Amino acid sequence: MLGRKSAGAAQVQPTAPVPARTIRFTTPVVETPGIFILTGWLWRFLRALMLLPAQFPVAVSALGASIAAYHFGGWISLAVLWSVVDVVLLVWWRRWPRSFREVVALRALATWRRLWVYRRHWQPVLVVSGLAESYLERQYLPQIRGVSCSAWADRVRVRIVAGTSPADFEKRVTELAHGFGAPSCRIEVRGPRDVVLEFPRYDTLADPIDALPIPEVPDLAALPVGICEDGEPWLLRLHGTHVLTVGVTGAGKGSVLWSAIRAMSSAITAGIAEVWAIDPKRMELSYGLALFAHYAADAETAVALLEAAVAAMQERAERYAGRQRVHVPTVRDPFTVVVLDEVAFLTAYHPDRDIRRRAENAIATLTSQGRSVGFCVLAALQDPRKEVLNLRNLFPDKIALRLDEASQVDMVLGEGARDRGANAHLIDPELPGVGFVKLEGSPVPVRVRAAFVSDADIDHMTAEAAPTGVEG
Known part of the structure; x- marks a missing residue:
């Protein structure tokens, strides 16, 4: 019995797994006939020839006219044609240089740049x-x-x-x-x-800009404070908005503040605008003290000034309720700009928590309710982080001067601003006043430079445009 079992066991062999057979599918390689390749090249060449008149109409026309002149009159006819063209271009250039540049020079430059640089x-x-x-x-x-x-x-x-x-x-x-x-x-x-x-x-903004002329009749919604990269004036809107300027030390925040004050100095003289200044450093704004209706430097006085601005704003709103929806600057109700330098001193760095709380509440009230009744906050800041100023979203218009970090660009100008070219963190330290502006309702940042207002310019402003008195 045992022998049979042993014999049966000997006959049963374990089944070894059969390795899977790999089937390879190969894609046949078919060489493209040469006639098809030549036909493709010929078609692209003919298509380029047909598109030439549409892409380069002036060059094609000039070439066609030259060929026709040579065909019908030889070299003499060709020389006469180009001599006449040269004389016409010379007279055009000398007599109407602006239209010559736009119609001829810039178009020729565009053709050259398209072929030699971009194509x-x-x-x-x-x-x-x-x-x-x-x-x-x-x-x-x-x-x-x-x-x-x-x-x-x-x-x-x-x-x-x-x-x-x-x-x-x-x-x-x-x-x-x-x-x-x-x-x-x-x-x-x-x-x-x-x-x-x-x-x-x-770089059109590489050279410093001297203080701009003071407008005789300033438009408080379009004050000239510098130039844009395309050479157009940079017009800063104050009436009907609030402006936050952010930049590291030496970035040129003072140029923005003083250019705005200078642009509205005629309105200050006329009594239809006034500036309430807060200057914790006691260095930036104190030089033009006679220009301001109110001035404060220490923290307690500064917070009291902000709260006084809130009270004046609310009193004006009470009078306007049900009677007037749009503020028109007058001597009785002047356009009031609260210029707040180094706002972080009051909102983050001051050791007294009550001072910080009162300052934040007053700034928040002004920025959320003051636009319609003629109150504007023009603030300057070095660090845009929320723990320093969590009210930055209450400023519709923002200016980013030179910043320390790439992430700060989006903090100031909004998400995606750096992707759209606002590289404020790459601004040369030798270019104070250069920055990027994001205006309310526009996602595209604009590169600008503020004019530099010297001490002599401020002296002239205080002599010519100072209000009757300054209150502390």
Whole structure:
């Protein structure tokens, strides 16, 4: 019996697993016939020729006219044609230089920049920066739709690849600027798959700006305080809003404050505007003490001044209730600007908790209720963190001068401002007064520089535009 079991056990062999058979599918490689490749090249060449008149109408017209002149009259006819053209261009340039620059010079520059700078470097820059897309082993690039030039910048209109978004470009502004040799790059969205890349050719704000002339009849909603990067005046709105200026020490906050005061000094003289100044450092605003209706330096007096401003605002609102919705500056109800330098001293750094609480409450009341009755808070700050000033969202208009960290840009100007080109953390320390402005209702930051108001300018202002008296 035992022998049978042993024999049976000997006959049963364990079944070894059979290895799985791997089936490989290979895609056959079919070489494209040469005739198809040549046909593709020929089609692209013919299409480029057909598009030339639309892309470069002036150059194609000039070439066509030259060929026709040579064909019908030989070299003499061609020489006469170009001599006449040269004389016409010379007279145009001398007689109407502005229109010549816009119609001829800038268009010629745009054509040159399109071919030599952007078209030549387009593919490598976009591939390296990660803006080229691939699908089924085929590369898709955004297409240049046109290039235009202003006196200071190139504007490259681009059709982006389907499936991508302008945010992809906004995250690559630094790479694009360096790739095309520009100081900076900003993105403007024109429509679906339609964006404009703006590349300055040089820094228009590199030179300091002297104090601007004082307007005889100032517009309190558009005060000239400096210039924008495109050469247009920087008009700061005070009436109907509140403004927060943020920047490290030496960034030029004083230039913004004094340029705004200077621009409205005619209104101060006329009595339809007044400035209540708070100057914890006792250095920035005290030099123009005679310009201010009220002035405070120490913490207790400063908080009392803020609370007095709140009381005056509420008294005016009580009189306006049911009678008037829009404030019009008058001698009885002047436009009141509370200039608050180093606001963090009152809201975060002062050791007395009661002082900090009262200051925050007064500032919050002014910024939330004062716009409609003619009260404005113009504040300056070094550190934009919420633990320093948690009221920054109550300031509709914000100015970011030179900052310490990249993250602070979005704290001041709002989320995504740095992606749109507002690199306030990269501003050269040798450029005080340069910054970025985000206006109410506009997500696009604008690069600006405030004018420098010297001590002599302030002396002249206090002599010419000082109110009758200053209260402490």
